[in-house]
Amino acid sequence: MFTVHFAVTVAEARPTDFVFVTGSEEGLGSWDPTRALRLEPNEEGVFVGSVNLGDIKQLKFRYFLGYYLYHDATASSLIIRKWETHLSARCVLPAVEATKNGICRAKVNDVFGFHAGRQMLSDGWLIQDPTNAIHLTVTGEALKFYKSKHVCEKYRIKVTPMDLRNRDDTNPLDDDGDDTNDEPATPILSYSPTEIAPLGHDEPYYKLQNEFGEVFTNGTDYAMFRTYSVAVDYLGFKIEVFKATEDKLVAIGYALPSTLLNTYGKTSVPLLTTKGMPVGKIYLEYLFIRPIRTTNLTFSMDRSFIKHWKKRTTLEVGHRGMGNSYTQFAVARENTLHSLNRAAKHGADYVEFDVQLTKDRKPVIYHDFHVMVSVAKRSENEDKHAHQLAIKDLNMDQISLLHLDHVKHQGEGKDLENVTKVTPKALDEAADLQPFPTLEDALLYVDADVGFNVELKFPMIQADGIHECENYFEYNEFLDVILAAVFQNAKNRRIVFSSFCPDICMMIAAKQNKYPVLFLCCGSNTRHQVYQDIRTTTSLMAVNFAAASGILGVNFHSEDVLRDATPIAKAKQYGLISFVWGDELNNKDTVEYFKKVVGVDGVIYDRIGEMNPRASVFSLxxxxxxxxxxxxxxxxxxxxxxxxxxxxxxxxxxxxxxxxxxxxxxxxxxxxxxxxxxxxxxxxxxxxxxxxxxxxxxxxxxxxxxxxxxxxxxxxxxxxxxxxxxx
Structure with missing residues (x-):
C-alpha cells in the first residue's frame, strides 16, 4: 500500500477555480475528469491532496483547473478551464520513490502547466450536455448611431451574460416588484465570466474583460467574446458601449434568446440610452458550440496530441493523395483510395484530403461542393444534359449510380485532354479507383503508416458575396458525424484536422481533446477565390486567430507568404506550427525554399515522390x-x-x-x-x-x-x- 501526495502551485487560478488531479488509477478517476481528485489550498496557497493506492508499479497523472456551472439550484456541470497537455503525463514510481512507510512525493511541489522542461496548457473541451460554449463576434462597422454626437472612431464594448431567471440588480429598468415569487432565492450561476480575444492587438489571447470593456475601433477591429452556459434557454447578453476615453456609458442593449434564433448566425441588437431611448444598434455574429452527441464516444485525459508536434525535418504532404486530377494533370484520380495509397507508397508523410457530408449524412472524400449530373444513361451516343447539384443533396446510392462530372469540365473550349473525369468511363474500374470513397474506408484501407490531414469542407461566403453552398448542415451536426467516423476508425493513425472555416476550427478544438487543428488561410492571392471573413483573408489575422483559439497552427497559402514571410515568423513567435499549401509548391525549388530557408513544418503539394523518390520520415x-x-x-x-x-x-x-x-x-x-x-x-x-x-x-x-x-x-x-x- 502506498500513499501518494500531490502538491501544485497555480499562478493564475481564478476565485471560482478548483484544482484537480486525475490519473491512471481509480483513486484519481482513471483519467475521467468528472471523477478526479479535488485538491485543497494549504496555508502557503499550494494546492495539496493525497490518495491511497495498492501495490502499483507506476502512476501517471495530470493537473487541471475547473469550475462548476448550475442548471438550477442543485444540478451542476463541470467546466474544464485549463489542463496540462504534454504528450507524456506526469509519472511516479511508488516502488522506487516511496519511503519505508510507503509515503511518496511528500516533499514535491509541482508547477501547474510546467513539466518535462516545457510549459504546456490548453483550454478544456466540452465534456457533457447541457454545456455550451457561446462565441459572439463584433467586427467591421459593427456600431451604428443615429445622432452624430454619439459617432466616434473608438469605443469600449463590454458583453455580460445573464440568466433571465435572475433579477438584474445593476439594471434600474428591472424594477418589477410583482415577479419576486418567480425569481430564485439565490441567483443561479449558469454562465461563466466573459472572456475577450482582441484579434487586432499584439496580445490576441482570451482574457477577462475590463470593468468598462475593451477598446474597439469601429470599422477595423475584430473582437471575439466567449462564455460558457449550461442553461442556454435562459441565456441573454447585456451589451454596454462606453466612450473610449472615459468611463461613461453611451448606450446599452440586450441580446435575448429570441434574438439568437439558431446555433449560429448574424443579428442586430438595438442600443438604448439609460432612459430607454433608442440611440443606435450593434451588429453581432454568434455561434453556439455543444458537446459531441455520439453514443459511446467519450474523451479522457490520458493522452492528447492537440499541442504535440515533434520537431523534425519538414513533413511533406500529398495534396489529395497524388494531386489535383480534375483541373490539372495527375497520375491518379484525386481523393481516391488508390491516390492516397500511391502517395503513401511514394513516401508521403501525410496525405491531405477533403471531407463533406452526403444527403444521408455519410462523410465522403471529395473537394468541390457541387458536381455536374447527367440525366441521360451512360452512353457515348446519347445527348446528355448536365445539371449542377450539391453533394449535400445526393445520397450515397445516387452518387454511385449517376454519371457525374466536375463543375469546371462544362462549356465549350475546355481542354480536358490531360484531366481525369469524375465518373470513370470503364464501369469495371477497381474499387480503390472510384471517386467518393467514404472517410471510414480511407481510415480502414489506406496505409496505416501515413498520417491524415483531414480538411473539413464547410461552405463560406466568398469575397464577391456568393455563398459556396447555401442551406448547408448545422455546424454541430456536421462535425459530430465526421468526428464520430474518425474516432471510431482512426486507431493509432496520425490525424491533423484543418478547415478554411475558422468557426469549424474553433469547434473541432472545443468538441474533442485528442487531435490537433490547423487553420487554413487563403491570404492575399490571385489564384483562388477568397472569403469575406478577414480571419482567413489576412495571414497575420489568421495567426492571431490561431493563437487566441489555442489550436496547433496555421496552413498558409504559398503565394501570400512568398511575397512576405512575416506571418510565418509571427507564428513561430507564438509557438504555432506552420504549414504551406498552393500551386507554387509544385515547383521543387519552392519546396526547398520553404523547407530550408523559411523553415516551415509542413508543405502540401501534388505528385509527391514522383520525380524525386523519398521515404517518409516515420518509416525512417x-x-x-x-x-x-x-x-x-x-x-x-x-x-x-x-x-x-x-x-x-x-x-x-x-x-x-x-x-x-x-x-x-x-x-x-x-x-x-x-x-x-x-x-x-x-x-x-x-x-x-x-x-x-x-x-x-x-x-x-x-x-x-x-x-x-x-x-x-x-x-x-x-x-x-x-x-x-x-x-
Missing part, C-alpha cells in the same frame, strides 16, 4: 529505432545488491522476475534518453569478465528516473519548503 524513424533496439539483449544479472533506489526496489519486490523487468524498462528508457542527450546507445558494460550489462548504479537509476518521468536537463520538481519560502 521506425527503421532507425529497430536498428538500435532490435537486437536481443543479454539477460540481466540477478546477483548482488544494487545501491540507492534499486536497493529500495529489491526490498519492495517479491520476485527476481520483477527486478529484471524493471532493469529492462530502465535499459529501454535510458537508451532513448542517452540518445537524445549524450549520444550513448548501449547500457553500460561491466569492465571485467564476459561482455554483459552490469547492474545499474545509483547514477544510472537517477538518469532513468529523470527519463521515465519526462524530465530533462536535470530539472526536478521543487520541494515544498522552497515554495513556502517563496510565498
Amino acid at each position: 524513424e521506425r527503421a532507425k529505432k529497430s536498428e538500435l533496439f532490435g537486437k536481443k539483449q543479454p539477460p540481466s544479472p540477478v546477483g548482488g545488491r544494487a545501491n540507492s533506489a534499486m536497493h529500495l526496489f529489491h526490498r519492495n519486490s517479491e520476485s527476481n522476475g520483477t527486478i529484471e523487468k524493471f532493469e529492462n524498462d530502465a535499459y529501454n528508457v535510458m537508451n532513448a534518453y542517452d540518445k537524445r542527450h549524450n549520444g550513448a546507445v548501449e547500457w553500460p558494460i561491466a569492465s571485467k569478465g564476459p561482455s554483459r550489462r552490469r547492474s545499474p548504479t545509483a547514477e544510472d537509476l537517477e538518469r532513468y528516473f529523470v527519463a521515465s518521468h519526462g524530465l530533462i536537463d536535470g530539472y526536478m520538481p521543487r520541494p515544498l519548503d522552497t515554495a513556502a519560502r517563496q510565498a
